[in-house]
Amino acid sequence: MLDDFPQKLRREAQLWRDEGLISSSQYEDLAERYRFKNLEAAARDRFVVIVVSIGSILLCLGVITFVAANWQTWSREVKFILMMSLFLSTSITGFSTWNQAKSGNNEKNKQQQSKRILGEALLILSAFILGANIVLMAQAFNINGSMTELFFAWGFGVLAMAYSLSLSSLGFMAIILIQIGYWMGRGDLSFSPGDLNWVRLLVRHMPLLSWLLFVPLAYFCRSRWIFALAALVFAGTLQLNLNPLPLLNYSNMAPWVASFAFALPPALFWSYDDLLFPTVNYRLFQPLARNLGLIFFGLVFYALSFRWQWVAPTLNSFLPNSTDNLFMSLPVIDLGVLSGLAVLQWLSLLRLRNNPPRREVIFTLAVVMTFLAFIIITPFWHLAITRIDELGSFIFNVLLAFLASGLIREGLKLNNRSTFWGGMLLLTLQIISRVLEYDTDLLFRSLVFILCGSGLISAGLWFERRVPVRSNS
Secondary structure, eight states: OOOOHHHHHHHHHHHHHHHTSSOHHHHHHHHHHHTGGGHHHHHHHHHHHHHHHHHHHHHHHHHHHHHHHHTTTSOHHHHHHHHHHHHHHHHHHHHHHHHHHHHSOSTTHHHHHHHHHHHHHHHHHHHHHHHHHHHHHHHHTTOOOOHHHHHHHHHHHHHHHHHHHTOHHHHHHHHHHHHHHHHHHGGGGGSOTTOOOHHHHHHHTHHHHHHHHHHHHHHHHTOHHHHHHHHHHHHHHHHHHHOOOSTTOOTTOOTTHHHHHHHHHHHHHHTOOGGGSTTOOSOSSHHHHHHHHHHHHHHHHHHHTSTHHHHOOOSSOOOTTOHHHHHHHSOHHHHHHHHHHHHHHHHHHSOOOSSOOOHHHHHHHHHHHHHHHHHHHHHHIIIIIOOOTHHHHHHHHHHHHHHHHHHHHHHHHHTOHHHHHHHHHHHHHHHHHHHHHSOOOHHHHHHHHHHHHHHHHHHHHHHHHHSOOOOOO
């Protein structure tokens, strides 16, 4: 968005000077302070950027049209040279423009920002050209491949660019492309389970790869958004690959699978420490990781609070003699590596220090470890020893209510809106879900909705009144 304040101020200052409200010396002071003399140069630079952008778009359209008209008549060598030249020229131009803006001084901030945006846009364009190169080269050299292989190859190519340039935009693009390849390749796992190739290996081990590849990328780019997206991809692909729900509806699922699926993400998130990386000396993502751990605790407790998750009819019991099928269908390597990483993080977290931890820290650690113990033991007991049915639903309803009340109490203590409202919404969602889950009367449901709505309004108004207003002075 263009900033019109200097332009308006210059016009108003000229009017004030002409009307005698300010003297010429005061006008000169305003002109010096707000750099009125540079406004014309800035406007000229913006106009040049717009003209160059429109011209570049038209030039690209002309080149694309020319290539499309002569593509069939050119040889493979000409096609290869042309496409690689387009990719390299766009990448080099984008990198040089972006690097100049990055290493420039702060005297012309708007010019540097325009150059940075233009250079980053060219780099993103080169990433798209990379995908087009992969497709066109595969056609030119008669390389047969699926769309899954295309998106994986494209995504890892953009990922290499993101690592080399430390660009958040390229990191987002790489993660999205790899996830498109993952979703397209998930359907292949159910066919020919013994036929392994690199695509199926990537799909099967995506939880481990996402943690090992995307989390370090967040440090290269210093982006909390990439870290949050990496954590989301890790937790989501782990649940999809293990497929633990409903607990009693799969024939050859080991009894420990659900425990690993539900416990690994919050265990990794809560115990995460940036200082475990040898080259990192600051805690950039630890608060975000703990917030993600609380969110995952809430999701797990809410998912397991439903009665039908525990009383669904089982098809067959776990087959202990199907070891080969187990290792072929489950990412056992991922579980082993990630579990070892979680153990190392918790040992580092629980390591004794010179200063004894505060009582609040000890209580929080005890609560989190209790949550993890229930997540690990309860599903395993239900699947391996004896069914607990309604008791399992009751346990996780209690845990969900305890988590919600804890968030509300912490939000009130710290005057934190997000924590307070997270607990309120979680508690309201639990009450509404239980009312809708069981066969209750419509009048009772209406009463519950009215009470929940009025309770939220009253709690919100009361909380906002007690939060102190911060002055801007």
